[in-house]
Amino acid sequence: MSEEIVLMKGNEAIAHAAIRYGVDGYFGYPITPQSEIIETLMEEAPWETTGMVVLQAESELAAINMVYGGAASGKAVMTSSSSPGISLKQEGISYLAGTELPALIVNVQRGGPGLGTIQPSQSDYFQTVKGGGHGDYRLITLAPNSVQEMADFVDLGFRLAFKYRNPAMILTDGVIGQMMEKVTLPPSRRRRTEQEIREQCPWAALGKTPERKPNIHTSLELDPVIMEKNNERFQAKYREIEKNEVRYEEIQCEDAEYLFVAFGSAARVCLKAIEMAREEGFKVGLLRPITLWPFPCKIIEEYAKKVKGMLVVELNAGQMVEDVRLAVNGKVKVEHYGRLGGIVPTPDAVLEAFKEKITK
């Protein structure tokens, strides 16, 4: 398939992008508001065209462990879910991190805790960037704010995952998953052959050939001296990722006296709020973290020297604001505005909060 411009939902864009980017396998379990991903894949039947495997698993637990197995054999494999389902996948994500296997996980967030609501939320920020599963690990986290980025980050997520042999997550929400926008789908790329995988991923468990030792994927090490060394190796890798892979977008920041910091759907709301603020004479810019981990600390620290205050807008009770405050380190006022439980704030409400909390 060649490049194509279409109108579709964010969830559908992820499915189409996965097929076109030559992803080897998708394993998932239905949950609102992301079921269009597996539905679109089943409708497209890529096993008949690219050979991509698509399977509806018996649970989120099974799905993430299918991803773990597929990743161990060097394949580009992914899963998707929404918040309650992502909680179930945390064990598997920790195992992927502990065995240093590449995989892509998509979380189309909904409000929690518990079964919560099917409406959009960003309340899984802590779970995603601060741990989620057990152990000292990090998850490369990409936060798309458009249907286009939903498609693009399938490729980016896999590239980073394979570059660093680490799981990566697209952390999005019901707004971006369900909204329809124009999207340019990439031209099709063929899947890698087994020979290519054996060359590019010499660690892949594809059957031991005489010239190499067995490839064994395990996160178990009972000798604490070796286990500490393993952890130090993970940490060194995480420092490399922090050094190389920070991504963010600056919008109207050149002359900004105030800054909004927001990701994903909240950043879309802030775009309008900036416009309205500027009409009222407040020079507000938007800093949009694209990677939530690694977090764009340095640029936020730079802006702390330039602006009079920052408002962190999130669809949660105040999660990313903690990382912004750590980066700002008290140099300038940082406040949070958020709506909870599935409510998306309006640009007017953001502007009001900004005037109330930052300019007064």
Add this chain to the structure above:
Amino acid sequence: MNKNDIVSPENIVYKKPELMNDTFMHYCPGCSHGVVHKLIAEVIKELGLEDKTIGIAPVGCAVFAYNYLDIDWVEAAHGRAPAVATAIKRLNPDKMVFTYQGDGDLAAIGTAETIHACNRGENIAIIFINNGIYGMTGGQMAPTTLPNMITSTTPRGRDVRMTGNPVKILDMLIHLDGVCFATRHSVHTAAAVKKAKKAIKHAFENSMAGKGTSIVEIVSTCNAGWKMTPVEANDWMVENMFPAYPLGDLKNV
């Protein structure tokens, strides 16, 4: 005459399978795991599958299976081996993929993964070690622990009113159309070992032939967990385990 005169090729009637690594096993003397490992190593070699085989190790006593067989391995989270195997086999249909699981892994925490992999008829082989106890964690009750059997979490014997009856998982699995071969064996005598090997071979052949899911249960001893000598454990297994878990083919299509 010295040792090397005797150890001449024509005098060797038995040797360690080529695919068994030269390393100390952590299994207790008298445990069935070592024998089953040996059989798997022999079968893989005999079928010429050493460059096509991926083993899935469980959580439990066999967690270190990957240290003993010279093949590619993936160590799964507790109970998830059939899910891990599902993806590897589907993504690499020309490979031989088998899981090696204990009773706790397969019939307690991993029951859902076991049933659904079998129901889908995944072309994998499942080697199921049933010794009625959790060995690795120090002898706690397993789903297959017999009624009144003493373990560290049933110190007065398994009270079925409190913890239910032994799960006869093979008897459940044979009703699933995806299962092509379900059989129960032991490795406590030379004759039993031969039969078990034949069953494992058939299961691995089924995986390559795409016939569906094969499951080979090995009723096993855990003399350390059962707090017996190896010989006593064998006798106890024959007297107590075999009536609950009768040997033989339950399904072979």
